[in-house]
Amino acid sequence: MAVTQVKRIAISDSPIPWLLPLVCLLVVFTIYPLIYNVWLSFHEFVPKKRTLKFVGMANWVQLWNDTRFWSALGVTFLYFFIALVFEIILGMAIAMLLDAELPGFGMLRATLSMTLVIPPAIAGMMFLLMEDPQFGVLPYLLNTMGLLDKSTPILATSSLALAGVLVAEIWQWTPFMVLIFMAGLRSLPAEPYEAAMIDGASSFQMFRRLTLPMMSKVIAVAVLLRGIDLFRVFDYVFVMTSGGPGTATYTVSLYAWQQTFSFLKWGYGATLSLVSLVMVMIMANIFIKVFKVRW
Amino acid sequence: MKDSIRKMHLASITDKFVKGQMSRRNFLMAAGKLGLGASALGMGMGRRPFTISQANAQEGLQPSADVIAWLKDVGKPFAGTTLKLATESTPPSNAINSQLKKYFEEATGIKVEIEVLPLEQVLQKLTLDVASSLGTYDLYYIDQSWAASFSQDVFDPREQIEAKADLAMPNYNIDDFLPALVDGICKYENRWVGVPYDIPIFIMIYRKDIYEKLGFKAPATFEELYNNSAAITKEMGPTTYGYAGQMKSGHYALECEWTSMLWGHGGSIFNADKKFVGNDEQGIAALDYYTKLRAIMPPGVDGWTWDGQGQAVAQGVAASMLSWGEFFPFFDDPTQTKVSGLCEVVIPPQPIALRKPADCGYGEIPGVGHQGGSSLAVSKYSKSPDAAWLFMQWATCADTQALITTLGGGTGPTRASVYDDPRVLANARVGAGTTRHLPVVRETIAKYMGSEPDLPEWAQLSSDTIPVSLGKYFAGSYSSSKQALDDIAAQVDAVMKG
Numbered sequence: 001m002a003v004t005q006v007k008r009i010a011i012s013d014s015p016i017p018w019l020l021p022l023v024c025l026l027v028v029f030t031i032y033p034l035i036y037n038v039w040l041s042f043h044e045f046v047p048k049k050r051t052l053k054f055v056g057m058a059n060w061v062q063l064w065n066d067t068r069f070w071s072a073l074g075v076t077f078l079y080f081f082i083a084l085v086f087e088i089i090l091g092m093a094i095a096m097l098l099d100a101e102l103p104g105f106g107m108l109r110a111t112l113s114m115t116l117v118i119p120p121a122i123a124g125m126m127f128l129l130m131e132d133p134q135f136g137v138l139p140y141l142l143n144t145m146g147l148l149d150k151s152t153p154i155l156a157t158s159s160l161a162l163a164g165v166l167v168a169e170i171w172q173w174t175p176f177m178v179l180i181f182m183a184g185l186r187s188l189p190a191e192p193y194e195a196a197m198i199d200g201a202s203s204f205q206m207f208r209r210l211t212l213p214m215m216s217k218v219i220a221v222a223v224l225l226r227g228i229d230l231f232r233v234f235d236y237v238f239v240m241t242s243g244g245p246g247t248a249t250y251t252v253s254l255y256a257w258q259q260t261f262s263f264l265k266w267g268y269g270a271t272l273s274l275v276s277l278v279m280v281m282i283m284a285n286i287f288i289k290v291f292k293v294r295w
Numbered sequence: 296m297k298d299s300i301r302k303m304h305l306a307s308i309t310d311k312f313v314k315g316q317m318s319r320r321n322f323l324m325a326a327g328k329l330g331l332g333a334s335a336l337g338m339g340m341g342r343r344p345f346t347i348s349q350a351n352a353q354e355g356l357q358p359s360a361d362v363i364a365w366l367k368d369v370g371k372p373f374a375g376t377t378l379k380l381a382t383e384s385t386p387p388s389n390a391i392n393s394q395l396k397k398y399f400e401e402a403t404g405i406k407v408e409i410e411v412l413p414l415e416q417v418l419q420k421l422t423l424d425v426a427s428s429l430g431t432y433d434l435y436y437i438d439q440s441w442a443a444s445f446s447q448d449v450f451d452p453r454e455q456i457e458a459k460a461d462l463a464m465p466n467y468n469i470d471d472f473l474p475a476l477v478d479g480i481c482k483y484e485n486r487w488v489g490v491p492y493d494i495p496i497f498i499m500i501y502r503k504d505i506y507e508k509l510g511f512k513a514p515a516t517f518e519e520l521y522n523n524s525a526a527i528t529k530e531m532g533p534t535t536y537g538y539a540g541q542m543k544s545g546h547y548a549l550e551c552e553w554t555s556m557l558w559g560h561g562g563s564i565f566n567a568d569k570k571f572v573g574n575d576e577q578g579i580a581a582l583d584y585y586t587k588l589r590a591i592m593p594p595g596v597d598g599w600t601w602d603g604q605g606q607a608v609a610q611g612v613a614a615s616m617l618s619w620g621e622f623f624p625f626f627d628d629p630t631q632t633k634v635s636g637l638c639e640v641v642i643p644p645q646p647i648a649l650r651k652p653a654d655c656g657y658g659e660i661p662g663v664g665h666q667g668g669s670s671l672a673v674s675k676y677s678k679s680p681d682a683a684w685l686f687m688q689w690a691t692c693a694d695t696q697a698l699i700t701t702l703g704g705g706t707g708p709t710r711a712s713v714y715d716d717p718r719v720l721a722n723a724r725v726g727a728g729t730t731r732h733l734p735v736v737r738e739t740i741a742k743y744m745g746s747e748p749d750l751p752e753w754a755q756l757s758s759d760t761i762p763v764s765l766g767k768y769f770a771g772s773y774s775s776s777k778q779a780l781d782d783i784a785a786q787v788d789a790v791m792k793g
Contacts, residue, residue: 243763245767
């Protein structure tokens with residue numbers, strides 16, 4: 001290539017040469033794996049023959065009739081909604097509290113963000129120990145408050161296991177919401193609040209009529225980011241309950257992982273992953289349209 | 296310091312450490328000053344997440360001169376070769392990787408790279424390797440449940456001995472491997488899928504001091520096990536319970552314990568017609584017994600794999616367990632547990648009845664001593680099969696196994712002669728990495744061993760279908776043991792039909 005041509009590209013107004021490296025990375029690490037996953041979902045690995053066999057729609061038909069999948073999907077949605085509701089409410093409450101400039105709150109804000117640097121698997125193991133019926137602090141506290149018999153194994157009781165996992169999730173990720181909401185709160189204009197105070201509005205009225213509407217876009221972005229993550233939950237469940245007891249905490253991600261890596265059903269695992277991806281994309285797009293989320 | 300004095304001092308502090316008269320920290324400091332590497336105490340415990348201190352760290356524990364001489368002689372042509380092995384974290388692999396492979400590498404010039412991975416990742420890598428025939432790994436660590444799947448992808452060691460006489464290790468003696476382990480771990484349709492490498496097996500471990508205090512003898516039957524355990528829980532609970540299980544829902548550990556109970560009550564997983572029969576009369580009786588036993592266990596047991604179970608005994612929370620013998624050397628380590636010298640081992644409880652292997656399917660062998668284990672084999676796709684064969688012979692020969700057993704925390708050898716090795720017998724005393732449980736391990740292997748069925752679907756059945764449903768049952772999702780087992784039977788049928 002002539003030197004002049006290189007120079008011409010280097011000073012080109014066209015976005016193509018600048019975007020090309022990124023596009024290549026996207027193709028290699030996103031587009032190709034996605035296409036391969038779709039192709040894989042119409043095949044199944046045969047361990048004995050060491051080959052992939054074309055099975056047509058069999059994996060998709062199996063998915064439709066798979067009660068374990070539907071159960072896992074139900075658990076995933078339940079986990080998704082409960083965690084999201086708690087993280088939004090707690091996140092907003094804590095953000096508003098910390099928004100006040102009181103002594104020591106700066107340190108509190110810094111401390112809060114520390115949970116985010118802990119790997120989720122480690123946080124899961126921490127809560128696994130904290131919820132142990134033998135020596136865990138949570139059963140002890142709940143027992144002291146008269147809410148739970150101390151010897152009840154939270155993570156091995158069908159009705160409590162999901163709540164036990166959610167505690168870890170909410171503990172770790174509420175600060176993420178707090179940070180986003182605090183950034184939003186600090187960007188709100190002061191004038192509407194001054195006018196409302198002159199008109200005699202209560203704190204609750206100001207929150208409902210001013211803060212929430214003005215914060216809606218920020219909340220929507222936070223919900224979108226967390227929602228996508230929540231739908232793919234794996235670490236906490238894997239570490240704390242392995243999906244048990246029975247299938248009480250089995251999520252779609254855990255099921256896909258198990259089918260792919262434990263049972264070597266690569267085709268079915270790919271199908272499960274694709275369904276999960278499609279669901280997240282549909283929900284995210286509906287959410288973006290309804291709440292007019294702008295990036 | 297003279298070498299002889301240094302060695303005597305080293306032996307002396309090792310003895311103190313083994314007897315619990317010296318802390319691990321002080322031992323390490325003193326040993327370090329005497330030129331003993333800290334890695335000498337860093338042995339992991341196979342499938343367990345805690346570590347074991349080995350009993351013997353004397354410099355006397357080195358490969359035999361004959362073995363080294365043979366390696367030097369036969370290994371010359373392969374100098375510069377690199378061998379790869381993917382393995383689960385087991386005592387033999389850990390001992391070889393951290394302490395012993397250097398002797399092999401120095402003698403032969405062959406470099407050995409050992410990847411220690413979770414079991415499912417080992418399976419994944421092996422499957423990809425055989426599917427692509429790439430030969431990324433020269434040696435395969437093959438869990439007993441995969442023997443059927445990989446039987447055509449590895450060399451039969453008997454054939455290698457015959458075909459490559461010039462590479463055969465003198466006195467390797469392939470007949471020295473315990474016949475029961477050959478059958479249970481590495482034999483598939485008359486082929487040897489490698490040689491037995493690792494043997495975790497269920498034995499009865501109990502707190503002798505508590506049993507004596509309450510006037511009990513070691514449990515010899517399932518009835519005694521329950522009665523003793525219930526009495527201990529009643530007398531000493533909630534501080535100490537009579538028995539700890541491995542009952543985590545959806546985990547292979549739960550299937551292992553259930554299988555042991557099932558076999559002990561005269562049941563089996565499959566019948567001769569290859570149909571699931573865990574829901575027959577004996578199966579229901581076994582699950583009812585398990586349920587009864589569960590009621591006197593610590594409350595957290597539903598969340599424990601063998602790890603939680605072992606820790607419960609180690610920390611004095613439980614007085615007995617029917618579980619992997621590998622735990623015992625850990626229990627005897629005064630720096631790691633509260634029960635050093637307080638535990639004893641006996642053979643598993645006698646079965647109420649025992650179904651004959653001929654009445655079972657897929658090679659299932661009923662026996663209360665539930666057996667795990669793996670084999671080591673040379674891959675047919677290896678680019679250096681001869682060098683790999685040398686390593687495999689060295690890694691599984693009697694001399695190396697004796698070193699693994701003494702350095703690796705009293706893990707069960709797979710060769711008969713290693714049980715009688717003076718170095719192994721010398722460690723049969725209370726202390727870290729004891730081998731005093733090995734006679735019971737040996738007897739259990741010979742007479743009371745139970746082996747799971749061999750079929751391609753077993754990975755799914757044993758790690759998902761059965762333990763998930765059992766977990767649901769113990770969590771109260773079924774109205775009766777019969778309903779739970781009938782549901783498992785239906786699910787097994789569905790899996791078998793594909």
